[in-house]
Amino acid sequence: MNGWSRHARVLAICWRAAVAGEVEYRFNFFSNVALSAFWMVWAAAGASVYFRFTGAVAGWTQAEVLVVIGLFFTLNGLRQALLQPNLERMTDYVRLGTLDFLLTKPFDAQLLVSLRQVRVNNLLDPVLGLALTTVGVVLSGRGVSVVALAAFGLLLGCAVLLLYALTVLLMALAVVLVAAEELGRVSYAFVELSRFPVELYRNPVQAILTVVPVAFLTTYPAAALLGRLDPYLLLIAPAVAAGAVVLASLAWRRSLRSYAGASA
Amino acid sequence: MRDVLTAYPPLVRSATLVAATYRGRVALSLLTGFFPLLLMGVWLTVVAESGPPKGWTTGDFLSYYAAATLLWNLSGDHVVWQWDADMRSGDLSVRLLRPVHPFHQYATNDLGHRLVFLTVLVPALVLAALLVPGLDYPAGPVRLAAVAAALVLAYAVSLLMASTFALIGFWSTQTSNAWLLWWGLGSFASGWVAPLALMPDWLRSVAVVLPFRTAMGFPVELLMGRLDAREAAFGYAVGLGWLAAFAVLYRIIWRHGVRRYQAVAG
Secondary structure, eight states: OOHHHHHHHHHHHHHHHHHHHHTTOHHHHHHHHHHHHHHHHHHHHHHHTGGGTOSEETTEEHHHHHHHHHHHHHHHHHIIIIIHHHHHHHHHHHHHSHHHHHHTSSSOHHHHHHHSOOOGGGTTHHHHHHHHHHHHHHHHTOOOOHHHHHHHHHHHHHHHHHHHHHHHHHHHHHHHHOOHHHHHHHHHHHHHTTSSOGGGSOTTHHHHHHHTTGGGTTHHHHHHHTTOOOTTHHHHHHHHHHHHHHHHHHHHHHHHHHOOOOOO | OHHHHHHHHHHHHHHHHHHHHSHHHHHHHHHTTTHHHHHHHHHHHHHHHHOOGGGOOHHHHHHHHHHHHHHHHTOSTTHHHHHHHHHHHSTHHHHHHSSSOHHHHHHHHHHHHHHHHHHHHHHHHHHHHHHSTTOOOOOOHHHHHHHHHHHHHHHHHHHHHHHHHHGGGGTOSOHHHHHHHHHHHHHHHHTSSSOGGGSOHHHHHHHTTSHHHHHTHHHHHHHTTOOOHHHHHHHHHHHHHHHHHHHHHHHHHHHHHGGGOOOSOO
16 A cells, blocks of 8 residues: 555544544534634625725725635635644643654654644535635626636645645644644734735735735635736745745654653 | 722732733734734725725824724633633632632733733833824823723723623533624624724614723724714713623623532532
8 A cells, every 4th residue: 555545544534533523512513613604704794894985905896805705714714624723732742742652653743743633613614715705706707717717726725735834834843842822823823814815905014925925825816716817826836835845844854853752 | 899809909910920921922912913903904005095984094094903903902801711611621610619709810810911911012002103103192191091991991891791791601502602703793883893983874873882882992982082072971871881781780690600500520
């Protein structure tokens, strides 16, 4: 059996166990889905206040901003469902020595530590988010070509990879600092900054958000979907995402070298 | 009552010391308290492109959101999470054994943390008002005293409203979601989503009699000098009315709720 399918199979088993533990609380699950839907309506209604005074902000109409808000909820949902629960546990892994135990498993340690847990409560958020994005596209009155859809898929994939890379980087930091609860707020802030298209801010904020690279999370995928992406970004985005993942993996290995273990 | 009041200073002081010990945590939560500034950023673009909406200039938005950020970080509604966690874990049992009512234990703990925030945020706001062109408050001694009173009222109302809400935990495990729904709806009436002056008229006329504005928009508008004496007096009256209403509500719900409390652990 080759490495990839084995890794996928083991992760699937981890996820099934995590999901089984949480679907016990069915009412809680539906309550959380309802709350996620409420926050999306809240965000859309909140953004509508700007458009009481103008038809478009920095060239983005209200419908087009909805596309971005939907993508924001998609990525934020992925962060909360897949990344945050693992990052939260990192402090305990290091403090209690659980990390020693995880490192001895015959499995890639980075994948195991970063993807082992899921939080079911937010697993539907990406679906809700993409629904809002679809509504935004329809309301904007533009058709979506197959090429645009493919470009969108590619850029959204890059956005997810970027988010993953940031989480691994924060986990590496957690090994050194033993304070992952606070580090979780960094990834929260990173995603939160992508709630609106970066063009909605003026310089220098806009330039900073492009470099940081918040623009790659929601602004560029939305631009691709709306058919007004700079084509050269189709080359830059994968390069940035791949670079971030490589950098984060290096940082992770580096941090393990300084890790002395905490179990007896 | 005398006993409770004598307990306040030492309890608040100990919470202040805890907050000051974890300075990094305070710094990080201040850094991530930037959300209102994002909303401001979009308004600044709107002003630059299509002119000041309803006469609100760049300076007005800067002044509004700088003060709103302060208010947001000074809100007393964080106690909801503490109540929720303690009811679930059973730590509330320990608090019930102490001679001071749990409400005061949570209140003093939160107050201590807010005081540490205050020592960072108020100088930052003063500095911003001095350095940033356009960001300006027509401050006189009378207005500053009025704003200070409004700040105390804002904190008290948000604390009591959140504490009353937290008591839902005696009946349901969904306190935090119920609170978020309540807060989310209220944020349209508090001046959080946007300054109330820029909201539709019907929403504004409802908002001035709801408790949410007392906790956020009212002190900010007062500081910016946008309220005349009559409007200011009305704002205080609404705030004090809600304060009394929540105090009564809290007592009633507490009396019924605490009888249902079954400790989970301790």
